[in-house]
Amino acid sequence: MLNNVPPGQYEIVAWHEGWRVIGESPMFDVMTQTRVKRPVFSDAVSWSKSVTVAQGSTAEVHFTLGEKTPQMAQGH
Numbered sequence: 264m265l266n267n268v269p270p271g272q273y274e275i276v277a278w279h280e281g282w283r284v285i286g287e288s289p290m291f292d293v294m295t296q297t298r299v300k301r302p303v304f305s306d307a308v309s310w311s312k313s314v315t316v317a318q319g320s321t322a323e324v325h326f327t328l329g330e331k332t333p334q335m336a337q338g339h
Contacts, residue, residue: 270318274311277326281305 281304292299316322 268316270316272315274313275324276309276311278307278309279328280307
């Protein structure tokens with residue numbers, strides 16, 4: 264919850280790092296001196312929604328991870 268937000272039009276963005284494993288990457292573990300494979304995850308995604316906050320009122324914005332139209336995160 265955000266308190267004391269001035270009235271106006273806002274763009275709210277929800278960001279989530281990639282969570283689907285899309286492959287593996289070989290690497291060398293220095294501690295164990297063995298070759299290991301680490302998971303490679305999908306790119307981060309973001310969802311955005313516009314909201315208008317009226318003077319003296321509240322506004323709600325809801326996001327559902329996994330929506331059909333996520334946007335690729337930019338600048339992260």
